[in-house]
Amino acid sequence: MIAAKENFPTFTPEEYFAWEEQQLEKHELIDGRVHLRGQVDAMTGGSKNHSLLAARLITLCSVHLEGSRCDTATSDLPINLLESNDYTYPDVSVTCDDRDQTTTQYIRYPCLIVEVLSPSTEAYDRGEKFRRYRQNPALIDYLLVSSTSIVVDLYHKNDAGDWLILNYQPGDVIELKSINLSFPIESLYRGLNLTETPPMSP
Template sequence: MSTGKDNPPQLTPEEYFVWESQQLEKYEYIDGQVHGITGSSVNHGRIAVRLITLFVNHLEGSGCDTGNSDLRVNICGTNNYTHPDISVTCDDRDKTTTQYITYPCLIVEVLSAGTEAFDRGSKFRMYRKNPALIDYLLVSSTGIQIDLYHKDEAGNWLIISYQEGDTIALKSINLSFPIEQVYRGLNLTPEA
C-alpha cells in the first residue's frame, strides 16, 4: 500500500466510493485516508487468476462467492475498506450489499516486496477483527512459499507455512490442493 499520488483530501466513505469510481487505479480507504495500491508483477497476476479459478470451480453451486481485487472488503466494525487480491464470502449478509462485502471467510493476498510487511502486519490486524474470517492466505510471488493464518475453533490464530511438496488445506472452503498447482510454469525470481 502506498499513499495516493495526488494526495486526495480526507473523505467520508460515501465520498471515497464516488471518488474511487472516477480513478484509473484502485485505492484502499483506511481511517479516512485514501491509499493507492501498488502495481503488481506478472507472477502476481497469474497466481491470483489461478487461485480464483480454483476457488470458483470448487465452490460452484455452494452459495459462496469469490471476488478479485476489484471487490472491496469492509473491515468489520469500521469504515475502512481494502481491496484484497482474492476474497471468498459464504455469508448471506454479503448478498445485500453492492459496494463491498464485510464477512469473507477467506482472504488471499499475493505478496510483493512493497506490500509484504503491511499484509503481514497492519492489514492482518485489521482483518482478524472479522468474526467470519477463518483463513488468511499469504502467497509469495517469487518462491514456492505460502503462509496460512488459520483461526481454530477456540479463536486462536495458527500460522502454517507451506513449501514445495506440501498440500494446502483451506478449512474455510473445505479445499485442499498441491502447492505446485499455484506455481506451475512460473519464472520464480526475486523482484528487481
C-alpha cells in the same frame, strides 16, 4: 504503512465510492484518507507472477464453490473492515455469509482472504493489514502467497479462536478449511519464472 497522497481530501464512504468510480487505479480508504492500492513507502507492488497466482487462486476457489452459496471475488471488490469506514482490496476473497448478498459495492464478512505478496507490500500484509482483518469474526483463513518462491503461509483460526500459522513448501498440500478446499502447492506455481528481474527503465 500505505502512503497517502497529501493532496487527497478526507472522504466519507459515500464520497469515496463516488470518487473511486472515476479513478483509473484502485485506492483503499483508511481512516478517511485514500491510499493507492499496493503502494507502500512510495513503492508499487505487482508483477506477472502476482497476477497469475491471483488468477489461479480465483479459479481454484470459484470452480470448487460452484453451485454453493459462496462467492469468490477478485481484487476489484473491496472489503469493508468490520465496525469501521475503512475499505481494502485483497487479491482474492471468499464470502459465504448471507449478509453480503445485500451489498453491491463491497463485502463485510469474508471467510477467506488471499494476498499475493510483493517485496514492497509484504510487511504491511503480514502486519497492520492482518491485524485489521483478523478483528472480523467471520474470517477463518488468511493466505499469504509468495510471488518469488514456492512458499505459502496460512494463518488459520481454529475452533478455539486462536490463530495458527501453517507454512507450506514444495510437496505440500494446502488445506483451506474455511471453504473445504485442498490442493497441491505446485498447482499454483506450475510454469512460473521465479527468478526476480529488475523493473524496466521508463
